Amino acid sequence: MTKLETAPFDPRFPNQNVTRYCYQSYVDFHRCQKKRGTNYEPCNYFKKVFNSMCPNAWVEKWNDQIDSGTFPGRI
Amino acid sequence: MSTWANLGLQDSSSPLMEQLIFFHDHALMILVMITVLVGYLMFTLFFNKYVNRYLLHGQTIEIIWTILPAIILLFIAFPSLRLLYLLDEINEPSVTLKAIGHQWYWSYEYSDFNNVEFDSYMIPTNELPVDGFRLLDVDNRVVLPMNSQIRILVTAADVIHSWTVPALGVKVDGTPGRLNQTNFLINRPGLFYGQCSEICGANHSFMPIVIESIPVNYFIKWISKNNS
Numbered sequence: 001m002t003k004l005e006t007a008p009f010d011p012r013f014p015n016q017n018v019t020r021y022c023y024q025s026y027v028d029f030h031r032c033q034k035k036r037g038t039n040y041e042p043c044n045y046f047k048k049v050f051n052s053m054c055p056n057a058w059v060e061k062w063n064d065q066i067d068s069g070t071f072p073g074r075i
Numbered sequence: 076m077s078t079w080a081n082l083g084l085q086d087s088s089s090p091l092m093e094q095l096i097f098f099h100d101h102a103l104m105i106l107v108m109i110t111v112l113v114g115y116l117m118f119t120l121f122f123n124k125y126v127n128r129y130l131l132h133g134q135t136i137e138i139i140w141t142i143l144p145a146i147i148l149l150f151i152a153f154p155s156l157r158l159l160y161l162l163d164e165i166n167e168p169s170v171t172l173k174a175i176g177h178q179w180y181w182s183y184e185y186s187d188f189n190n191v192e193f194d195s196y197m198i199p200t201n202e203l204p205v206d207g208f209r210l211l212d213v214d215n216r217v218v219l220p221m222n223s224q225i226r227i228l229v230t231a232a233d234v235i236h237s238w239t240v241p242a243l244g245v246k247v248d249g250t251p252g253r254l255n256q257t258n259f260l261i262n263r264p265g266l267f268y269g270q271c272s273e274i275c276g277a278n279h280s281f282m283p284i285v286i287e288s289i290p291v292n293y294f295i296k297w298i299s300k301n302n303s
């Protein structure tokens with residue numbers, strides 16, 4: 001059975017504009033994986049958050065950029 | 076939804092819309108009282124025969140008619156501010172829905188559990204069933220659980236759109252490259268209609284929004300069934 005659960009309210013992003021909540025969670029996930037390796041379970045929290053917050057098109061675009069080494073963020 | 080000859084607000088289906096309606100009625104009450112009072116004063120001043128040749132100023136009445144409107148304005152300003160902050164409040168949401176505006180349709184994504192995404196196009200008039208609503212019904216409705224806090228994230232892929240559902244008191248602009256968040260709770264089951272509210276091109280009038288509000292357990296069934 002599916003549990004109704006989504007990205008919680010984050011006091012860093014209290015405004016109507018939550019573009020950064022999505023972006024920051026995406027970057028945090030990749031930083032976490034870089035530091036802890038891909039099998040580290042707690043990293044998946046960030047993945048859950050950015051999947052809930054980011055439009056799928058954005059995630060696809062960023063994934064392509066990471067694959068081709070053109071992602072502008074610091075990971 | 077708005078039906079024939081409906082000039083006022085639609086019936087509310089969320090606690091915030093309830094508050095908005097209360098505020099609208101409250102402000103209109105004050106406006107009517109002022110209009111009646113000023114109308115009465117103007118009427119009696121125009122149609123009497125009294126003349127006061129020495130009237131230049133009246134200190135007392137001027138103080139009264141300056142202070143009194145200021146106090147009346149406070150009675151509108153404070154409830155207005157209260158409501159403004161109430162609308163901005165983000166409660167712990169249980170579902171996140173992403174609405175993306177395109178020229179000219181809305182697409183929706185639910186990515187909390189499994190990934191469900193679909194486009195929602197208006198049904199053209201020649202394909203409309205006899206019981207359909209012209210320019211308002213869509214092929215794929217947004218299904219949402221009732222009595223739960225819902226976070227809606229609005230963005231756009233090309234130009235600015237605006238995601239609006241009057242019965243829920245929601246209107247958020249969808250801007251390319253930006254995510255706008257708002258919150259609402261639907262307090263009854265049913266269908267709620269809205270339309271894009273930012274002039275976005277030739278078919279701006281033909282990208283309606285339909286929400287289907289259903290009990291939570293049915294929503295969970297629906298979301299598990301539509302896993303893409």
Ligand SMILES: [Cu+2]
Pocket residue numbers: 176177235236237271272273274275279282
């Ligand atoms: Cu539009």
